[in-house]
Amino acid sequence: MKRTKCLIAFLLILAVIMPVFASGNSEKATEKQVLKVAGLKGAYGDEYWKQIETAFETAYPNVDVQLTIEAQVEKTITPQIQAGAGPDVLYLATGRKEQLTETMISSNALVNLTNLLTKKVYNEDVTLQDRILPSIMGNGVTNPYAGDDTNYMLPLFFSSNGLFFNADFFYDNNGNGTEDAKVDGKYEMPSTWDEFLALGKILNTERTTNAATPYLFTYPTAGYLDTMVPASIAASAGEATVKQAFNYEPIWETAEVKRVFENLGAIKDYILPTTVGNANVDGFRNNQQAIIDGKALFMTNGDWVKGEMADTTPSGFNWGSAPFLAFSNGGERFGTVNTEQIYINANTKVQSLAEDFILFLYSQTGLELIAKYGNGAFVPAKTYDEVALKAGMNAGAVAGYKGYYDGTAKVLIGSFAAANAEGVNWKQTYCETMDSVMNGSKTVNDWIQKLKTDSAKLKATL
Structure with missing residues (x-):
């Protein structure tokens, strides 16, 4: 009888603790x-x-x-x-x-x-x-x-670092990604330099009867051309030439490179007039705001501009960006x-x-x-x-x-080799001379000659 009671007690204990063990094993099995x-x-x-x-x-x-x-x-x-x-x-x-x-x-x-x-x-x-x-x-x-x-x-x-613009000036935004040229006051998106400058002429003509017509181009500061210039050289003369430029080789007077700076100089006729005056640390946001306000169609910039200008960008504004321009139909386009x-x-x-x-x-x-x-x-x-x-x-x-x-x-991947030479400010030479060309104080040829002289000085230090 005593043995029977002990057996019953043992079975009761098992009945109590077995679910506990089972529960523990289940939790372990399902542990994530x-x-x-x-x-x-x-x-x-x-x-x-x-x-x-x-x-x-x-x-x-x-x-x-x-x-x-x-x-x-x-x-x-x-x-x-x-x-x-x-x-x-x-x-x-x-x-x-x-x-x-x-x-x-x-x-x-x-x-x-x-x-x-x-x-x-x-x-x-x-x-x-x-x-x-x-x-x-x-x-x-x-x-x-x-x-x-x-x-x-x-x-x-x-x-993308490239051309930035108000996407609604160029696209129908109906979700199919197709361009609508000249529909509801919108413009055809240029893909080549010829188309780009031709659009500038169209805008100038329209502005004679509608003062609110935007200008073709602006830039925050001329320093922002540090991506546009190499990308344009690559599109015109090839990537091998850009690599030569990055090492300060004497490529500046070749026909393919000269036309890059000639095209940049041609923007003078189509640039937002207040660009150079605002192209500094105090005024660059005004040039960026010109895109938002519809005073200029394009600027060179990077994707960070969306956040940088968020406080003054109206709801519903649609930023667009594209690689820099080609030099012929179907020609190569580059961006960084x-x-x-x-x-x-x-x-x-x-x-x-x-x-x-x-x-x-x-x-x-x-x-x-x-x-x-x-x-x-x-x-x-x-x-x-x-x-x-x-x-x-x-x-x-x-x-x-x-x-x-x-x-x-x-x-386009790469940058100019690190080099220093007395009296040379390379960023100022290859980018910021744009200000002087736009305000007429220097010519494109002045720019090219300065590039030639300063790059030779830097090359000698490598």
């Missing part, structure tokens, strides 16, 4: 894998990250994505990284004041992503290297170690771009999952979410222009990037 993602909350906001988080967790039910998307994200994650932990995936561009990405590069704290490029993006039969625009790869940003062909960072977003990178922390314990997340970002699913919720962000991924239009992005803005997506516009 954590993926930490950190990035900058900038002009594109953070809503697209929230949407991607939800979509990725739906596609990978056993994953818990933990986001840290902040305007000053470095303050939060730097101590974590210094402690040997931190986020697994980082979206943080080089060139920021805190230099966190540069520090991680110099510390060899990035995962090699070369093999990842050969893997297929989420739910598609296309590899990552076939999805990303090749013109944005293989440079000192994606391959940060000199002489090394391996990829450590990928370009998640890119912005800024990229924002994504990469994987070498301290990650979930590298495979981090790679899956990046493959998800560049998939159609990821691209659609960025296009819909990314506040005008452009991803350097094939077909993204089509995705963006379907998502309702401004057709004029998308059309401005079209050349990068269809390959008709090239990305």
Whole structure:
């Protein structure tokens, strides 16, 4: 009897504790894998990250994505990284004041992503290297170690440095991306220098009967020509000539290079009259505002102008941008771009999952979410222009990037070699002389001769 009571008591204890063990095992079986993602909350906001988080967790039910998307994200994650932990995936561009990405590069704290490029993006039969625009790869940003062909960072977003304008002057914005020439007071978008200057003549003629007609061109300061001049030389004389120019070779009097400066000089007849007077640290915003107010059609600038002028940009204004001009129909057009990178922390314990997340970002699913919720962000991924239009992005803005997506516009990479010579201010010579040409105090030939003289002095120091 005593043994029976003991057996009953033992069975009762088992009945009580077995569910506890079962519950513990169940919780362990369903424990989710954590993926930490950190990035900058900038002009594109953070809503697209929230949407991607939800979509990725739906596609990978056993994953818990933990986001840290902040305007000053470095303050939060730097101590974590210094402690040997931190986020697994980082979206943080080089060139920021805190230099966190540069520090991680110099510390060899990035995962090699070369093999990842050969893997297929989420739910598609296309590899990552076939999805990303090749013109944005293989440079000192994606391959940060000199002489090394391996990829450590990928370009998640890119912005164009080129011609900026009010997209509504040129495009119908009905979502199909087609240009409407001279419809409802809009103008045909020029793609060559001849078309550009011809439009200037049209505007000057119209202004004789309508004083509100915009001028063809302005610039914030002449220093902003530092991208327009090399891109125009590339379009006229070829990329090899630009490389010679970057090394101060004597190319300035060749016919193909001279016509670049002759065309820049021809803008004098079509430039907003107040441009030179405002082309300084105190007045440059007035020149940028002229585009918004419809006083000028084009300016050379970078994508940052949208944020810089946000306070004085009316609701509904649609920025457009395009590569710099070609010198013949069907000729090459060049632009320069800024990229924002994504990469994987070498301290990650979930590298495979981090790679899956990046493959998800560049998939159609990821691209659609960025296009819909990314506040005008452009991803350097094939077909993204089509995705963006379907998502309702401004057709004029998308059309401005079209050349990068269809390959008709090239990305110019490179800069002038570091050199110093007594009495030479190279930026002033090759860019800021534009002010003197526009106000008539110097000629185009004066400009070319100064380029010839100063480049020879700099070349001698290399």
